[in-house]
Structure formats: structure tokens, C-alpha cells
Amino acid sequence: MATSYAGAVRNGTMAASRLHRQVEQKALIELRGGNVDVFGAIHALDLPLLLRPLDGLLGAFIRDPVPGVLITTLRPMPIQRFTAAHELGHYYLQHQPSLDDETILRRMAATSAPAADYQEIEADAFAIGFMMPLWLIVWHCERQGWTAENLAKPGTAYQLALRLGASYKATCLTLGRHNLLPFQRVQDLLKTEPKQVKSALLVSYQPRDYRGDVWLLTERDANTRIDGSRNDLFVLRLAEHSGGGYLWNIDQLRASGFAVVGDAIEDIDGEGVGGPVMRRVTAANLEAGRGTIQLDERRPWDPDEPLARLAVDYDFTGPEEIGLSRAERRILLEAA
Ligand SMILES: [Zn+2]
Structure with missing residues (x-):
């Protein structure tokens, strides 16, 4: 256990990068993009996990009769993931049992000198280093x-x-x-506030509420992986060569279970007539699930190879619910 704030931050950060190497997360992400699979790491370490609606707690780390972690089902996925990374830190650093409430979120934003609870500082630094490494x-x-x-x-x-x-x-x-x-x-x-960013991205479309996230996807996201929640929306912003007769086939989105709630052409300044335009499609997730968004830019009458293709793997099944974590379900399904 550290005896200074700086020492605790260092211990937590170093432990997080040790675990990245151990569970090979870095290599995997460099290959297919996405985020650090916190629940997958808990599973890889055989650390028992319980997902439950917790009253007044975000999560907990217990040691008796065996080490295990508890995570609430009552909060959005980013909070569940941060809490899980914090509890994983307690386990990996062989800490004492801990009941963790909103303090773990507030502590991160604290600008004054932190309390000298070095075990908690270590677990926080672990969570930050594990989920958001440089x-x-x-x-x-x-x-x-x-x-x-x-x-x-x-x-x-x-x-x-x-x-x-x-x-x-x-x-x-x-x-x-x-x-x-x-x-x-x-x-x-x-x-x-995130709500302002979401609303600006959605332009005139107004969702029922602003709890879901709004992903802005472009050709830079091609062949990567996105991990979101059931009520997320996304905005596709794609160059379209309509002057040459090429159009993005948004029927492919509908066929994959998404509702197209906006479809517009944006002006690109400085482009002559006949140059590419910017197609902007807003879509909502109708049937929560996992799969691949695939869109082709092609001439509608031409069966040839598309001019361009965007494929993004998605998982919109968050947040975690009671029972097995999504990582555990995925691993079980893949093994079946
Ligand atoms: Zn803690």
C-alpha cells in the first residue's frame, strides 16, 4: 500500500498497465478499435461478479468467503464501467473490502487536496489507467x-x-x-452539458429524452467497433458522389433494425457543381442488439462493386443488467 498520494497514483496506474498486458487488451484494441473491456477482464481473471440493483451504492469489493465484486444495474454504462474498473482495482491490488458510493465519481473531479485514503486513491488511479490509458x-x-x-x-x-x-x-x-x-x-x-452536444448533433430531431448517446460516425470509423446502449442514436456523415450517380444505400440501415429519423444533404463550401456532397443520416436503434452496420455507396441501377463501403461493428446492448455481464454472455455464446 502506498504511503503518499503520488505513490498511490503510481501504484494504481502501473497495476492497470500490467493487467492490460495480462489480458491482452491493448493488442486487441489496436486491431479492431473500441474500448477496454472491463467486464471481460473481470471474467478473464475468474473474479466472481454480481450485477444487482444496489441501494445507495455504485459497487463493492468483498473478500469473504471469496473475493468478488458487486456492480449496480441502476446506472448508465459509463458509470457501471468506471465502478467495475475501480472494484477490479481493489481486487488486483489486494485491497481490503470496500463499499463504494458516488464518492468515487466526486473524488475524480476534486481540485482540492485529496483525503489520505490511499487504498481508494490507488483504486481510482487503476480505474482511470485501465479504462482511459494514454x-x-x-x-x-x-x-x-x-x-x-x-x-x-x-x-x-x-x-x-x-x-x-x-x-x-x-x-x-x-x-x-x-x-x-x-x-x-x-x-x-x-x-x-452532454445534452447540449447531443442536441446540436441531432439538429432538428428531438428524441423522447436525452439519456441515450449520439454517435457521430464517419468514414474514419470504418472497420472499427462501437459499444453503446439500447437507446443510443447515431448520425452518419458521409461524402456522397451523387454527381456521378452514387448514393449511400440507407435501406441497408433499415434492414439491420434501425429507424432512419433524419436524412439530409449538407452543403460543402467551395465545391463546384457535381462534386461530392455531405449526406447526413440520423438513425435510432429499434431492436437492441449486436451486429454490423454496413452501408454501400453505389449507383442504384448498377450491380458492380460499390464505390465505397462503411462497415462498423456495433453492440447496443448496454447498460449491464441483472445476471451475467454482457462479456460473459458473449463468451458463452461464442463457445456454444
Ligand atoms: Zn473503493
Whole structure:
């Protein structure tokens, strides 16, 4: 156990990167994108997990009769994932039992000197290092072409948060921790509520509520993996060569169980007549599930190879519910 704040942060962070290597998460993500599979890691370590509606608690780590973790089913997926990573940290660092409430979220945002509960500081640093390591942020930034200047914009920080499977707030604070953004930039980001970002992305479409996330998908997301929740929406923004007769076939979206709730052409300034336009399609998830979104850009009358193709693997089955975790279900299904 650490005896200083800096020591606790170091211990937690180093343990997280040890576990990444142990469960080979880094290699997997570099191959197919996505986020760190926290529940998959719990399963890989054979650590017993219970998902239950917990009253007043986000999660807990117990040691008797055997080590195990409890995670609430009553919170959105990013909070479940952060809590699970925190409890996994208690286990991996061989901590004492811990009952964890909202304090784990508040502690992350604290700007004053933290209390000297080094076990909790270690577990927090583990959770941040495991879910939001610098290499993962850099991977997504390289893939998306995001610079530090972009990350200082709420819309970009929000899209990064979705791809990390973390909350907007946790992501902004982590950008500060990794020194990717200065303190004041992080504070500025935190003034924006995710709801504002979602509403701006949806333009005129108004969902029943703003609890679901809104993914902005472009050709930069081709052949990656996105991991969301049942009530998520997505906005596809794709260059379309309609001057040459090529159109994105959005019927493929409908066939995969998505409702198209918006379809518009955006102006691209500076392009002559006949140049590509920007097609903007907004879709809602009708039948929660997993699969591949595949869209082809082709001439409707032409059976030839499409001009372009976007394929994105998705899992919109979050958040975790009572019973087996989604990672456990997936592994059982794959083994069947
Ligand atoms: Zn704890």
C-alpha cells in the first residue's frame, strides 16, 4: 500500500498497465478499435461478479468467503464501467473490502487536496489507467485525426468519451490528467452539458429524452467497433458522389433494425457543381442488439462493386443488467 498520494497514483496506474498486458487488451484494441473491456477482464481473471440493483451504492469489493465484486444495474454504462474498473482495482491490488458510493465519481473531479485514503486513491488511479490509458486516447485521436485543439471542443471530447466507454466528465478530467489539455481548457469543457452536444448533433430531431448517446460516425470509423446502449442514436456523415450517380444505400440501415429519423444533404463550401456532397443520416436503434452496420455507396441501377463501403461493428446492448455481464454472455455464446 502506498504511503503518499503520488505513490498511490503510481501504484494504481502501473497495476492497470500490467493487467492490460495480462489480458491482452491493448493488442486487441489496436486491431479492431473500441474500448477496454472491463467486464471481460473481470471474467478473464475468474473474479466472481454480481450485477444487482444496489441501494445507495455504485459497487463493492468483498473478500469473504471469496473475493468478488458487486456492480449496480441502476446506472448508465459509463458509470457501471468506471465502478467495475475501480472494484477490479481493489481486487488486483489486494485491497481490503470496500463499499463504494458516488464518492468515487466526486473524488475524480476534486481540485482540492485529496483525503489520505490511499487504498481508494490507488483504486481510482487503476480505474482511470485501465479504462482511459494514454495509448487508447492516442489511438482514437490518430484514427479520427483529432488534435489537442480539437479535443478542447465539447463535441470532440464527447465523441472521444463514447469511444472510450467513459462519461463525458471523466473523459475531460482524464485529458487534464494526461496533460493533453491545460487545466483551464478542462474547466471550460466541463461547462458544457452532454445534452447540449447531443442536441446540436441531432439538429432538428428531438428524441423522447436525452439519456441515450449520439454517435457521430464517419468514414474514419470504418472497420472499427462501437459499444453503446439500447437507446443510443447515431448520425452518419458521409461524402456522397451523387454527381456521378452514387448514393449511400440507407435501406441497408433499415434492414439491420434501425429507424432512419433524419436524412439530409449538407452543403460543402467551395465545391463546384457535381462534386461530392455531405449526406447526413440520423438513425435510432429499434431492436437492441449486436451486429454490423454496413452501408454501400453505389449507383442504384448498377450491380458492380460499390464505390465505397462503411462497415462498423456495433453492440447496443448496454447498460449491464441483472445476471451475467454482457462479456460473459458473449463468451458463452461464442463457445456454444
Ligand atoms: Zn473503493
